[in-house]
Amino acid sequence: xxIRGLPPCSVALLGMLFLPALSxxxxxxxxxxxxxxxxxxxxxxxxxxDQDYIRTEIPFVNYVRDRKEADVHVLITTQSTGSGxxxxxxxxxxxxxxxxxxxxxxxxxxxxxxxxxxxxxxVAVIKMGLLPYAAQTPIRDLISVEFKxxxxxxxxxxxxxxxxxxxxxxxDFDHESQQKSDSMEFMFTANKITPDIKIRLGAGGQFENxxxxxxxxxxxxxxxxxxxxxxxxKSLGEHWSAGFSLEMNTSTYHNVRFDIRxxxxxxxxxxxxxxxxxxxxxxxxxxxxxxxxxxxxxxxxKTRENLLGHSLTVTLEVKEPWGSISASLEGSHFFHNVxxxxxxxxxxxxxxxFKGLDLNIDARYERVRDQLSLEKGDRTLExxxxxxxxxxxxxxxxxxxxxxxxxxxxxxxxxxxxxxxxGHIDF
Numbered sequence: 001x002x003i004r005g006l007p008p009c010s011v012a013l014l015g016m017l018f019l020p021a022l023s024x025x026x027x028x029x030x031x032x033x034x035x036x037x038x039x040x041x042x043x044x045x046x047x048x049x050d051q052d053y054i055r056t057e058i059p060f061v062n063y064v065r066d067r068k069e070a071d072v073h074v075l076i077t078t079q080s081t082g083s084g085x086x087x088x089x090x091x092x093x094x095x096x097x098x099x100x101x102x103x104x105x106x107x108x109x110x111x112x113x114x115x116x117x118x119x120x121x122x123v124a125v126i127k128m129g130l131l132p133y134a135a136q137t138p139i140r141d142l143i144s145v146e147f148k149x150x151x152x153x154x155x156x157x158x159x160x161x162x163x164x165x166x167x168x169x170x171x172d173f174d175h176e177s178q179q180k181s182d183s184m185e186f187m188f189t190a191n192k193i194t195p196d197i198k199i200r201l202g203a204g205g206q207f208e209n210x211x212x213x214x215x216x217x218x219x220x221x222x223x224x225x226x227x228x229x230x231x232x233x234k235s236l237g238e239h240w241s242a243g244f245s246l247e248m249n250t251s252t253y254h255n256v257r258f259d260i261r262x263x264x265x266x267x268x269x270x271x272x273x274x275x276x277x278x279x280x281x282x283x284x285x286x287x288x289x290x291x292x293x294x295x296x297x298x299x300x301x302k303t304r305e306n307l308l309g310h311s312l313t314v315t316l317e318v319k320e321p322w323g324s325i326s327a328s329l330e331g332s333h334f335f336h337n338v339x340x341x342x343x344x345x346x347x348x349x350x351x352x353x354f355k356g357l358d359l360n361i362d363a364r365y366e367r368v369r370d371q372l373s374l375e376k377g378d379r380t381l382e383x384x385x386x387x388x389x390x391x392x393x394x395x396x397x398x399x400x401x402x403x404x405x406x407x408x409x410x411x412x413x414x415x416x417x418x419x420x421x422x423g424h425i426d427f
Contacts (some may be wrong), residue, residue, distance in 0.1 A: 022269060023202040034064065039139040040098070042130065043070035045321070048078055048086075050119045055122045059131055060139050066355050071098050072133050073321050074126060077277040082112030082193025084164045088122045088193065089277040092129045093321060094222025098136070105129050105344065111164065122214075163192045178257070181209040198233040210386070221386040225251040238272040254390050257295045280317040299375045299392075305372065309334040323351040323358075336372065341396070343367040355408045368398040 044051055055063050067073045072094040081087050087108045094101035107125040109118045134140055166189045174181040187204040205226035211281070212219045233243030235342045242265070249259040263286045270281040287310040294303055311332035318325045325346045333341035349361045375391055383389045 029387060035138045035142060036060075040071040040133040040137055042072045042074060042124075042133075043071060044074050046074070049076060049122065050115045053119050053124055058130065059141055060134055067095075067321055068077070068173050068355055071096055072130065074129070075319070076122070077319050079277055081108055082164065082191060082198075083165070084191075084347070085109040085113065086118070087277075088125070089127060090125055091278070092133075094133065098133055100258050101132055101136075103129055103132070113405070125135055138418070161192070162194055163190060165190050178213045180211045181208070182210075185248035187396055191332075193240065196235050198231070200229075200231045200410050201339060202230075203228045219382050219386070221382070223252055223388065225249075225253065231265075233267075235273075238274065239269050241267045241269075244269070245288075252295065253387065255295050255298065255373045257289065257293045259292040261288055261290045270343040280315065280321050281313045282313075284313040284315070284340070286313075292373065294373055295375075298372065299374045299376050301376070302372070307336065307372075325349050332370070334372075340370040340372060358404045358406075360402040361402075362398075362400045364396070364398045368393055368395060 012384065040061045041064045043066065052215075059333060061072075064070050065079070065234060071094070075091040075093060077089045077091075079084050080091075085108055089104065089106050091104045094100060103142055105125050105128065107122045113121070120342055129207075131143070131145075134143060144394060161208055166187075168187045170185050172181070172183045177218075183206065186201065186202070187207040188375055190200040190201040203226075206222075206224070208223045210221040212221075226328050228246075228248040230246045231243055232245075233241050245261075245263050245265055247259075247261045265284060265286045267282055267284045269276075270283075271279050290307040290309065292305050292307070294305075297303055309332060312331055313328060313330040314324060315328040326346075328344075328346045331341070331342045343366070345363070345365045347361070347363045349359075351359045351361075370396055371392060373390070375389055379391065384391065
C-alpha cells in the first residue's frame, strides 16, 4: 500500500499518515445524538467503492445521497498501476462553510491484495481526509487520535524490474442435437510502467467453429482472428510524451491474412499528467507504414499492399463534482489517396442536472471510407447472417440516453445487509 499527497494546511493530517487509530470515548446516548446532528454531511462519489463498508467504518460523519446537500464532497477516481494494482485518488472538496478546506490523498493497492485489504486501505485514507472537517464541529469531542512509530520509506528492490505478466486460455463447447459451437481463445500481456517509461505488450486470438443442421442441409461457419499490439512510450515532461507502436492482425472476417503497422507516436497533454485522474486533454499524432496481405482478392483487385498513412486523435477526459465527460475524436487517411479516410467519434457523458436527476449519454459515430480489405465478389445469405465476411458500409452509429431521478431522505447512514442490496428485486 502507498499513500501520498497530504494537504499542506493540516499538521494533524501529517501525523495521521503514519498508522492512525481512532477511538470514541464513552458518552451518553443523548449527547451522541446531539453531536452527530452537527457532524459534517458527506457525499461519497465513487463507482468502485464499497459504500456500505465506508459508512460502517467511518461513523463520525453524516452521509447524504446528493452532493449539493453535502459539506464535503469526496470524489474518488481510479487508474491502473504498473504492477497491476489500482491507484485511488481521493479529493476532499469542501462546500458551504467548509469551502476553504480541501485536500487530495492517494491510496495504491497491490495486485496481490484481497478485496478486504483494498477496501480497508482506501477507507483508512478517507478517514484521514475527513478528520480536518470533523475537527471543526462538536463531533470532535467523540474522537481521539493515537500515534504509532513512524516508519521511514525505503527504495523497493524488485527482482522483476517492474515487469508484470498475465496469461489466459479458454475453451468453450456448446452442443445441441442440431447445432454445435466450439471456440478457443487466448491472451498474453506484458507491461512495465514507471514514471519515465511505459511498455505495454499484448497478444490475443479467438478461433470459432459453428455447425447448424436443418432439413435442407448443413451450414458450417468458421471465424478466426488474432492480434498483437505493442507500445513503448517515454515521458518528456509534464505535458509531452513520445513513443513507438507496433500492431499486427489477422482476421477471416476482414479478409486479412497478415497485417503489420509500425508507427512513431507523439502526444501532448494540455493539462499536466499529474492531474490525469481528474482531467486530460490529449492530442496524439501517429504516422506510419502498413503492409497487408489479403486472404482473397479485394474489390480493388489487390492481394497485398504497402500503405502509408497518419492519424490525429483528440481525447478529453474530465471528472468533476457535477459529473464526468469522456470524448475522443480521431481522423485518419492514407497518403496515396486521401479519399480513403476514416473519422471516429466516441463519447460518454454523466451529468447531474439538479438534485436527484442524472443524465447519461453514450454515443459513437464512424464515417467509413477506408475499407481497402473488402473481399471481391458477392456474399451468400449464410455469410451475411453468420457475419463471416465484412460488408461495405459508409458509417456506423450507436447512441443511448439514460435519465434517472432519485428522491426521498437525504441521509444514508444506516447499513442493513439482510437479503443483499435489494433483496429479491433486481433491476
